[in-house]
Amino acid sequence: MAKVLILGANGKIARLAEHIFVDTTDTDLRLYLRNAGRLKDFADSHTLVETVEGDATNVPTLIEAMKDVDMVYANLAGGNIEDEAKAVVEAMHAEKKTRLVWISTLGIYDEVPGKFGEWNNKTLGNYITTYAAAAKVIEDSDLDYTIIRPAWLTDKPEVDYEVTQKGEAFKGTEVSRRSIAQVVVDISQDPDKYKRESIGVNKPNTDGDKPAWY
Helix, strand or coil: CCEEEEECCCCHHHHHHHHHHHHHCCCEEEEEECCHHHHHHHHHCCCCEEEEECCCCCHHHHHHHCCCCCEEEECCCCCCHHHHHHHHHHHHHHCCCCEEEEECCCCCCCCCCHHHHHHHHHHHCHHHHHHHHHHHHHHCCCCEEEEEEECEEECCCCCCCEEEECCCCCCCCEEEHHHHHHHHHHHHHCCCCCCCEEEEEECCCCCCCCCCCC
16 A cells, blocks of 8 residues: 655645545555644545644754655645755655656746747746756665646636647646646556656647637
8 A cells, every 4th residue: 555745735726636646546644734623624524534733844853754754745835845855855865765756837948839839928927937947856866756747727617638748838827726636646556758858748639829718
């Protein structure tokens, strides 16, 4: 039975992934977040779920949380995400953990073509630079990472996606959070899937100058 540590466990994609985990797998979950009380009811109602309170830049707390886990799934955000990436890599090395799934964003390699790429760069601005720096920390490590670069996120209750690799032009403009959550769960069940890859994930046939709903 696998155990997954989820960092940033109260995030929207993370919450969806947690429900998929408990509904469809026998995976143990350790939920790491700044305020563990936010997920107390969820953890109390599922025997395979526990919570840990901590900040994602706190290396000693991360090290303790990584004990006995098989995969780390980082659903982190914020202006300090590069520091969070450094802390996660340091803690994983200390605990001799290797498998990491890291949520990033589209555009970190200037891989989004055309007018949508111009719009995306203008709209996200320094957000892209910050997330690119964090992704570089992950890629420069010796971890067995998967970096996931979602298109613009929707709350549609669907799993419908396609994948592009680093070095390929990004496709589409949007993808559901549920699709990204399913990719994370699928990787946990097949740890070789997308190993040491940075994947763009989008809903097919959503090309345009910007997301249709924006």
